[in-house]
Amino acid sequence: MKTRERFHYMDNLRAVALILGVIYHASLAYSPFMANLWFTADQNNNAIFDILGHWLHLFRMPVFFIIAGFFAYLLIENKGLKSFLKHRTKRVLLPFIVFFPLLAGLFLHALKWGSQFPETLPPIFTLFEQVKDLPPSTMHLWFLWNLFGFSVLLSFLMFFRRVMLSVLKTLTNKWFLLFILPLLITPALYSQFAPFPAPDKFIPQFWSYGFYGILFLVGAGIFINQTVIKQLIPFTRYLLATAIISYIIFWQLMPPALTIEQVIKFSQDGAIKVRGVKHLMHVLAQSISVVYWSLLALIFASRYLDHANKFTRYITDSSYWVYLVHVPVLLYIQMPLLSLDISVFLKFIIGVTITLIVSFASYHILVRFSFIGKLLNGINHNRTPKTV
Numbered sequence: 001m002k003t004r005e006r007f008h009y010m011d012n013l014r015a016v017a018l019i020l021g022v023i024y025h026a027s028l029a030y031s032p033f034m035a036n037l038w039f040t041a042d043q044n045n046n047a048i049f050d051i052l053g054h055w056l057h058l059f060r061m062p063v064f065f066i067i068a069g070f071f072a073y074l075l076i077e078n079k080g081l082k083s084f085l086k087h088r089t090k091r092v093l094l095p096f097i098v099f100f101p102l103l104a105g106l107f108l109h110a111l112k113w114g115s116q117f118p119e120t121l122p123p124i125f126t127l128f129e130q131v132k133d134l135p136p137s138t139m140h141l142w143f144l145w146n147l148f149g150f151s152v153l154l155s156f157l158m159f160f161r162r163v164m165l166s167v168l169k170t171l172t173n174k175w176f177l178l179f180i181l182p183l184l185i186t187p188a189l190y191s192q193f194a195p196f197p198a199p200d201k202f203i204p205q206f207w208s209y210g211f212y213g214i215l216f217l218v219g220a221g222i223f224i225n226q227t228v229i230k231q232l233i234p235f236t237r238y239l240l241a242t243a244i245i246s247y248i249i250f251w252q253l254m255p256p257a258l259t260i261e262q263v264i265k266f267s268q269d270g271a272i273k274v275r276g277v278k279h280l281m282h283v284l285a286q287s288i289s290v291v292y293w294s295l296l297a298l299i300f301a302s303r304y305l306d307h308a309n310k311f312t313r314y315i316t317d318s319s320y321w322v323y324l325v326h327v328p329v330l331l332y333i334q335m336p337l338l339s340l341d342i343s344v345f346l347k348f349i350i351g352v353t354i355t356l357i358v359s360f361a362s363y364h365i366l367v368r369f370s371f372i373g374k375l376l377n378g379i380n381h382n383r384t385p386k387t388v
Contacts, residue, residue, distance in 0.1 A: 007070070008312075012305035013297060014067050015315040017060050019356070022326050024056040025140075026351040029334050030344040036260045039111060040334035041122040044344050054254070055247060057195055058286065059293035061143065065212045066294060068147055069219025072154060073168075077223070081155050088151040095376060096144040099324055106328040107139060114335020122338070123260045131267050135201060140327045142200040146208055150216045153209070168221035171214075174231045177295060178239075181218070182287040185211050189290075190283045193274055194255070215294070222298075229302045236299055243292035246285045253282040320376040321367045322359040330355045 029040040031049040075084045115121055127134075138145045157164050170176060188210030189196055199208035222228060232239070255274075258266070305312075333354050337347045367373045369383050 006308065007074075008308045009301040009306035010067050010070055011308075011316045012312050013063065013301035015312065015319050016301075016305070017063050017067075017297075018315075018319045018323055020056055020060050021323065022330070022355055022359075023352055024053060024060060025327055025330055026334070026348055026355065027053040027056070029337075029351070030348055033254070033257045036123045036258055036263050039122060039124055040114075040331060040338065041124065042334075042338055042344060042347065043120065046344055049344075049348070051251070054195055054251065055293075058247070058250075058289045059297060062212070062215050062290050062294045063297050064143065065147070065150075065215045066219035066222065066298070068150075069154075069216035069221075070223045071219075072151055072216070073220035073223040076154075076158060081158055085151070085155050088148060091376070091378065092144050092148045092151065095320075095324070096138075096141055096148070098375070100138070100141055103139065103141065103324065103328055107331065110328050110331035110335065114331065114338075117336045118338035124263070126260055127264055127267055130264060134267055137200045138202060139200065140198075141324075142198050143323075145202070146199060146205075146212060147216075149204055150209070150213050153213070154216070154220065165224065168217060168224050170221075171218050172221035172225040172228045174228055174235075177218070177228070177232070177291070178235065181214075182284070182291045185214055185290065186283055186287045188214075189287055190280060194250075194253075194279065194282045194286050196286070229298055232295060232299055233303070236296070239292050239296050239299070243289060243296060246288040246292065250282065250285040250289055253278065253285060255282075317368070317373075317377055317379065317381075318360055318363040321363045321372075322356075324376075325362065326355055326359050329358050 027049040028034045028038040029042050030045045031038070031041075031053045032045045032047060033050045034053070035041045035045060072084070072088075075087055079087065115125070171181070188207040191207045196211070199205035199212070330351055333351050334347070337350065340347070367376070368381050374380055
C-alpha cells in the first residue's frame with residue numbers, strides 16, 4: 001500500500017493538541033473544581049477555568065491517541081510488525097525509562113522549592129503530609145506508558161490480520177463513529193469518576209484500554225479508511241451542535257468538587273465509587289462529547305491544517321520535548337505566582353507564556369541538534385545547512 005510521505009494535518013493537529021496541553025495544565029491552578037487536587041492550586045480561582053479545563057480534557061488526549069493509532073498503522077504498513085515494535089521501543093518505551101526519573105526529580109524539586117513562596121500551601125500538600133505511602137504515579141508520562149501497551153496489544157492482534165482489518169473498518173464506518181462509538185466507550189468511563197481521571201499507574205488500568213485503547217484502534221482504522229473524514233464533513237454542523245449540547249449537559253451534571261478528605265480517601269482506596277442513573281447520564285454526555293469534539297478536531301485539521309511550512313514543521317519536531325518538560329516547567333513558574341496578589345487571568349497568561357518560551361528555547365538550545373533530539377525524533381538536525 002502506497003502512503004504519503006507526510007500527513008501534515010495529523011502532524012499539525014498533534015502540535016495544536018500539544019499547545020492546548022500547556023493551556024490545560026496551566027488552567028488547573030485556577031480551576032475551582034481542581035482546588036483540592038492540583039499541586040499549584042491558587043486560593044483565588046474562576047469558573048471560566050473550569051469550563052476551559054473540562055472542555056480541553058474531554059478531547060485533547062483522545063485526539064492524541066487517535067493520532068497515535070493512525071501513525072502506528074502507518075508504521076506497520078510501511079515497515080512491518082517487527083520494525084514497528086522496535087520503533088515503539090526506541091521512541092516510546094526508552095524515552096519513558098530515561099526521562100521518568102529525571103522528570104520525577106524535577107517535579108519533586110519544583111514543589112519543595114516552590115513551597116517557600118506562598119503563606120498557605122495548596123490543599124494537596126495536606127495529602128503529602130498525611131499519606132506517606134502514596135502509590136507510584138507515571139505523572140504526565142502516563143501517555144507514553146499506555147501508548148506502549150496499546151502498541152504491543154495491536155502487534156499481537158495483527159497476527160489475526162483479516163479479522164483486525166474487518167474490526168478496524170467497522171470502527172471507522174461513519175455511522176458507527178457517530179452513533180455506536182460513544183456507547184462503546186461508555187462502560188469503561190462508567191467505572192470511573194467523571195470527569196475521567198488520568199490512568200497514571202504503572203499497573204495497567206483496564207478501563208484505559210476500554211477507552212483510550214479503543215480510540216487508538218479508531219486511529220488505526222482511520223489510516224485504513226482515510227475517506228471517512230471527508231464523509232463526515234457534511235455532518236459538521238450536526239457534530240458541532242451535538243458536541244456543544246452534550247458538553248452543556250455534562251457541565252450541568254458535574255458533581256461538587258472533591259473535598260481534601262475525599263482526595264485523601266481516594267489516594268488510599270484507589271477509586272471513588274460512583275453509580276446510579278445520574279452518573280450514567282453524566283457519562284453518556286461525556287462519551288458523546290469525547291467522540292464528537294474529537295471528530296470535529298479531525299475534520300477541521302483535514303480542512304485547514306493539511307499543509308506544511310518551516311514553522312509548523314519546527315513545532316511538530318519540538319512537540320515531544322515540550323510534552324516531556326512542560327509540566328515541571330509550569331510548576332516552577334506557578335509556585336512563586338501563588339504569593340502574588342494579582343489577577344488569576346494574568347497569572348494564567350504568565351504561566352502559559354513563560355512555559356512555552358522556556359520549553360521551546362530549551363528544545364532549540366539543548367535538544368534539537370543533540371543526541372536527545374535523535375532519541376526523541378529519530379532525526380539528525382544540523383546547526384548549519386549542508387552546502388552542495
